[in-house]
Amino acid sequence: MKILIFNKIMNIKYNIIIFSQQNHSELLNYQVLTIPIARNHLKQKNNYIGIEACFEEQKIGFIFAQLFKNQTAQIFSLFVQEPFRKQKVGQTLFEHLIDLLVKEKKLVAVGFEYEDLFPESLIIEKILARQKNWHVPQPYLIRYYFDSYQFDPSWLYLPFRPLETIEFFKWSDLTDKDHYILQEMKQNNGIPPLLWPFRGEEKIEYRTSVGLRYKSQLVGWCVTHRLENTLRYSILYVQKNLQRFGYGIQLLIESIKLHDQLMHGEDPIPLALFEVRPEQINSTWARFIEKRLLPYAIKVSKKKWVVKFYNENILI
Secondary structure, three states: OEEEEEEEEOOEEEEEEEEOOOOHHHHHHHHHHOOHHHHHHHHOOOOEEEEEEEEOOEEEEEEEEEEOOOOEEEEEEEEEOHHHOOOOHHHHHHHHHHHHHHHHOOOOEEEEEEEOOOOHHHHHHHHHHOOOOOOOOEEEEEEEEEEOOOOOOHHHHOOOOOOOOEEEEEHHHOOHHHHHHHHHHHHOOOOOHHHOOOOOHHHEOOOOOEEEEEOOEEEEEEEEEEEOOEEEEEEEEEOHHHHHHOHHHHHHHHHHHHHHHHOOOOOOOOEEEEEEOHHHOOHHHHHHHHHHHHHHOOEEEEEEEEEEEOHHHOOO
16 A cells, blocks of 8 residues: 655655555565665565655655554664665655654654664664654674684684583584473573574574583583574573683684584585674673684674654553
């Protein structure tokens, strides 16, 4: 469904498009007008709302957001073709969408998530800076990318002497006892949801995932996920009383060495990705990342998120 917005700048028209499960496939028509990091949303059967900008019947810009049942929305993409930038088309798209979400849909909060790896992120941040009471977007996830063929730092080969009661093992060798311990930890809220080892289970790469046992008890893991040509080091956990002994870093090293073995086989994974949530790492890990990982990264990106609440729509 389209509704024409009679607000024209240089003969540019803005149309509202409602995407439901019945017509979700129409979102794919906007792939070239979507920032790369958000294109996976175009294939999902969610409730989206978007606004397109058209010049002489040609689509030149697009913004879209997902609507949630709790009266909130998340914006995933704002894009304007190069020849039409610096003409306030992006700002107009953003402001039209916010007006629609807040004044007509009566939403109580709107968030915006994006990755600063792409040139469009600078445009997004300039637009947000012009908006009243929108805060500066904060990074919640930092991504370090590596060339698996070239990554071979000397610290991978430093001697490490674990306790005799410590055992590193392949995650594919997880035992029934290990599963039982995991379920107990989960029931007792002993593991934060982001560190649960079976998060994203369908994409786990067992050939490079490693577990840690202490006195035959499961106490840690480094779980990796296969994302096409990229291996993501997704979940790293060590029981708190063992963290100061360096087992977290050693888990990562064991996983990297298994990845290196794959590089000499028939199914290499040429890229590696290490993700960090800044608010959840301690100073030791922050120093390790800065000194041991960052110098070898081929690129670094930050996923950012900002939210604005609209108190006038909150029912008290």
